[in-house]
Amino acid sequence: MITSVPSTLLIGLVEERLNDEDCVQRGWILDGIPETREQALMIQTRGIIPRHVIVLSAPDMVLIERNLGKRVDPLTGEIYHTTFDWPPASEVQGRLVEPPGISELETAQKLLEYHRNIVRVLPSFPKVLKVISADQPCVDVFYQALTYVQTSHRSNAPFTPRVLLCGSVGSGKSLQAALLAQKYGLVNVCCGQLLKEAVAENSRYGRDLQPFFEKEIAVPDSIVGKVLGQRLGRRDCTQKGWVLHGFPRDLDQAHLLDHLGYKPNRVFFLNVPLDSIIERLTLRRTDPVTGERYHLMYKPPPTLEIQARLLQNPKDAEERVQLKMDLFYRNSAELEKFYRQAVAVNGDQDPYTVFEHLESGIIHPLPNKVL
CATH class of the missing domain: 3.40.50.300 (P-loop containing nucleotide triphosphate hydrolases)
Structure with missing residues (x-):
C-alpha cells in the first residue's frame, strides 16, 4: 500500500534540494508541488518563491x-x-x-x-x-x-520598497512577508532565521552568536545589528528592496536600525487580538512519528490514533505565549510613536485579505495623519 508523504517532510526535502549550489546558481523548475493550498502557503513561508x-x-x-x-x-x-x-x-x-x-x-x-x-x-x-x-x-x-x-515581471511599486512588518508572535508576519516578496520581488529578511543561518554557516558573526544560542539567552542588539546590517547592505537588497520582520522589537532596536541607515519607507503593524493569538498558537500540535503539523481547530488530525500521540511545542504553551504578548504590548506603543507613518492592519482575517491591505499601502501614497 502506497501512503502519501507528509507535507512537512516533503517540502523539507524540496527546500533542502533547492538550497544546493546548482539550484541557487542556475535556477530550478518545480513540478508536482504544491498540490494543496496548505503546501502552497508552506513553501511560501519557507521562502520558496517562484518567479x-x-x-x-x-x-x-x-x-x-x-x-x-x-x-x-x-x-x-x-x-x-x-x-x-x-x-x-x-x-x-x-x-x-x-x-x-x-x-x-x-x-x-x-x-x-x-x-x-x-x-x-x-x-x-x-x-x-x-x-x-x-x-x-x-x-x-x-x-x-x-x-x-523569459519575461520579467514589472513591479507596480513606484519606488524600491523597504517594508517593515511589526506584530506579535502568531500575527502572520512570516506569511505576509513571503507573499510580498513574491509579488514585488523583494528580499525576505527574517531576523531570527538570519541569526540561525549565521550560526549554521559558522561565519564570523555566527561564532559570536554561538554562545548565546547554546545558553538559549537573548542575543545583544549590537551583534544582531551587525548581522542584519550585513544582510541589508547586499546588492540584492539595495536593488530589489526588502521586507523585514522579527526586528525591531523595541524602541532601542528601532533606533539601532535607523542609526545603521536602513530606514523602511513602509511600516505595517499587524494587529491581532490576544484571544485569536492564543487560539492560533496553543492549539498547534506536531506528530512525532511523521513530523506533520496539525491545528486542533483549523487542521485536526484525521484519526484518534494520530491525535493521541500529538505533542505540543513548549513555546506554544499558553503561559509562554501570554508572556510574549505582554512583552509585545509593552513595546508596541513606543514603536508606533517612532514610526509615525506606520499603517495599522487588522491581521485577524483571511491572509489574502490582509495581503490586499498591505499591497494597497505599498502602491498608494502614504496617508497624511492628522495630529
Missing part, C-alpha cells in the same frame, strides 16, 4: 485518453504511448507493460481531487501565473512556456 507559475490545462477526457495509452518498459523505465510515442523496435514493444493506476476510473478520481485543490492553490500566486492549453502539439506548448519564463 513564474505555469498551469497546463486540458479537458478531462483528453487527459484520461492520454493516460490510458501509457506503457512502461520494465527494463529501462522509459515511458511510451500507444498513440503518440510507440517504440519502433518489436523487441521493446513486446515487453511494454501498463503502469498501475491509469484506468479510466482511477484517472477520473485523481482529476476530481486535482480540481478540488487547484482552485485554492492558484490564488497563492497572483501576478506570476499563466495558464497554457496542453491540448495542442507539445512543441507549441513548450514555446509558449519558454516565452513566458
Whole structure:
C-alpha cells in the first residue's frame, strides 16, 4: 500500500534540494508541488518563491485518453504511448507493460481531487501565473512556456520598497512577508532565521552568536545589528528592496536600525487580538512519528490514533505565549510613536485579505495623519 508523504517532510526535502549550489546558481523548475493550498502557503513561508507559475490545462477526457495509452518498459523505465510515442523496435514493444493506476476510473478520481485543490492553490500566486492549453502539439506548448519564463515581471511599486512588518508572535508576519516578496520581488529578511543561518554557516558573526544560542539567552542588539546590517547592505537588497520582520522589537532596536541607515519607507503593524493569538498558537500540535503539523481547530488530525500521540511545542504553551504578548504590548506603543507613518492592519482575517491591505499601502501614497 502506497501512503502519501507528509507535507512537512516533503517540502523539507524540496527546500533542502533547492538550497544546493546548482539550484541557487542556475535556477530550478518545480513540478508536482504544491498540490494543496496548505503546501502552497508552506513553501511560501519557507521562502520558496517562484518567479513564474505555469498551469497546463486540458479537458478531462483528453487527459484520461492520454493516460490510458501509457506503457512502461520494465527494463529501462522509459515511458511510451500507444498513440503518440510507440517504440519502433518489436523487441521493446513486446515487453511494454501498463503502469498501475491509469484506468479510466482511477484517472477520473485523481482529476476530481486535482480540481478540488487547484482552485485554492492558484490564488497563492497572483501576478506570476499563466495558464497554457496542453491540448495542442507539445512543441507549441513548450514555446509558449519558454516565452513566458523569459519575461520579467514589472513591479507596480513606484519606488524600491523597504517594508517593515511589526506584530506579535502568531500575527502572520512570516506569511505576509513571503507573499510580498513574491509579488514585488523583494528580499525576505527574517531576523531570527538570519541569526540561525549565521550560526549554521559558522561565519564570523555566527561564532559570536554561538554562545548565546547554546545558553538559549537573548542575543545583544549590537551583534544582531551587525548581522542584519550585513544582510541589508547586499546588492540584492539595495536593488530589489526588502521586507523585514522579527526586528525591531523595541524602541532601542528601532533606533539601532535607523542609526545603521536602513530606514523602511513602509511600516505595517499587524494587529491581532490576544484571544485569536492564543487560539492560533496553543492549539498547534506536531506528530512525532511523521513530523506533520496539525491545528486542533483549523487542521485536526484525521484519526484518534494520530491525535493521541500529538505533542505540543513548549513555546506554544499558553503561559509562554501570554508572556510574549505582554512583552509585545509593552513595546508596541513606543514603536508606533517612532514610526509615525506606520499603517495599522487588522491581521485577524483571511491572509489574502490582509495581503490586499498591505499591497494597497505599498502602491498608494502614504496617508497624511492628522495630529
